[in-house]
Amino acid sequence: PAAGMAVQCEGAALAHAGSASAAVPHLDLQLAAGERVALVGASGAGKSTVLAALAGDMAARGGSVRALPACWLTQRTELFQDDLRRNLQLADARADDVSLWAALSAAGLADDVRAMPQGLDTRLGEGGLGLSGGQARRLALARLLLRKNTPLWLLDEPTEGLDTRTARDLLGRLAHEARQRQCSLVIATHLRREAELADRLLCIQGGRLVADHRRGTPAFSSALRALRQD
Incomplete structure (x- = not known):
């Protein structure tokens, strides 16, 4: 992306392999370097699809997706039969x-x-x-945290299924490390505790961004309160 930016998506059409229709038909998204954004919406709204495109795991069928090198914490913790x-x-x-x-x-x-x-x-x-x-x-x-030279972190429901104490400790550590490294964050979530890390709340419905609320505004506070608390 351009200097000072972490993500630039312009008219991006995102579709899963083998699908005739786009899960996200038109994505315009700008994220400054160091900014923290929560992508909120119901299951199936397109949150994980956007993360996949930003991670480079999915190519846009139309428009453009430009992003800094990223690491992706997916919903499922991928661990293997090894030490x-x-x-x-x-x-x-x-x-x-x-x-x-x-x-x-x-x-x-x-x-x-x-x-x-x-x-x-x-x-x-x-x-x-x-x-x-x-x-x-x-x-x-x-x-x-071991990944080097990945200034963009993509977090897909990072604390789903964890008890409140463990989740809040984990989120605090994530936020601290992101600040120390000046990383940009995109968090896909429907949980208030995760969205609280963000500077902006982007609401997605049916594969389309329908609202962009900035911290400090009444709309941000209202959208945050509407999310599931635990």
Whole structure:
């Protein structure tokens, strides 16, 4: 994108492979570098489709999508039947143990891993079997934090299914790390606690952006209150 911008979408038509119709028929979206945006709407509204396009996982059938290099925390925590170290090193194959422990500490998982008899060598089952839901999500966050040169973070319902205490701790860590690294955020959500991180609320319905509310305005506060609280 142009200097000072994180995302520039102009008339982008986004469709899934094999689909004749576009899930998002016309997307105009501008996001400044360092800005934090929450994309809110009902399930099936097109939130994840937009993230897929920004991640480069989907090409626009029309218009243009330009974005900074991104890392994508998807709804599903993708963990594999391997040890913790190698699951983390998917983000950076050359990361040493010092870097791995730093990422785990930033994600709030270091103490849990130290308590495991095998530490970083602890084997996980398929899909992260052996970890709780909160631990698996923190491991995914640690992996995101290991990514280098990705100034755009795409977060798809990052705390869905977590208890309130774990979720708020995770979100606080995400916000802190994003500020430290001056990363831009696009958060797809229908939860108030996640949308509270944003400077802008973009409302999407039927694959179209229908509203853009900025923090500090009555419309922003009203839209935030309308979201699910927990």
